Amino acid sequence: MKKVLIIDDAAFMRLAIRTALEKSGFQVAGEAANGMEGIQKFIELKPDIVTLDITMPEMSGLEALKAIIKFDANAKVVMVSAMGQEAMVRDAIMNGAKSFIVKPFKEEQVIKALNQILEM
Template sequence: MAKILIVDDAKFMRTTLQTILTKSNHEIVGEAENGEIAVSLYKKNKPDLVIMDITMPVMNGIEAIKKIKEFDVNALIVVCSAMGHQKVVVEAIELGAKDFIVKPFDEQRVLETVERTLSFITS
């Protein structure tokens, strides 16, 4: 069971991810609707994994990844993005995100990506 922080400006997306992840016995330790809140929740809750949307108000996912990685170089981050945003996904990966999932979410793919990314903890 992993402690996961979900970051997305759409409440519906956060709820969808929370449902998928809690069914697989993961613990949701926080939800944020923008990058600024995400960074502060990361520092407070030290989750095992962050699922980070890219396009958000106040502070986008790219900026939030930079700030989280400055705070914790070993942070595990998976970005989520709609189709057609390959350029930003590549930028996120270059900044240290481990993987990505595409919206709309496919439950099986989300779980596979989460498990694969969490394997970095034990390796």
């Protein structure tokens, strides 16, 4: 089973992603509610893949991403973004995010994106 780390400040979003993932046989290794916690969990849980919300208080998703990539250049990070945040998503891609999903998303989109990235 592939281990996923979900980083999102909204509990609802974490649950939405978790629900989708668990239905499809992923193992949610952990959840983090902000960037700093996300980085710590990443280091400690060594997930196969991370879903990372772009807008978070204190430390944004982008900063968290940079830190994660600095720690592990091959980290597989999928950004989770809302519409209208194109610029931030682009920055994320430039900084090593593998792809992104756009809210509101369908369950199968999440699964598909994650599966494909894991196959890379």
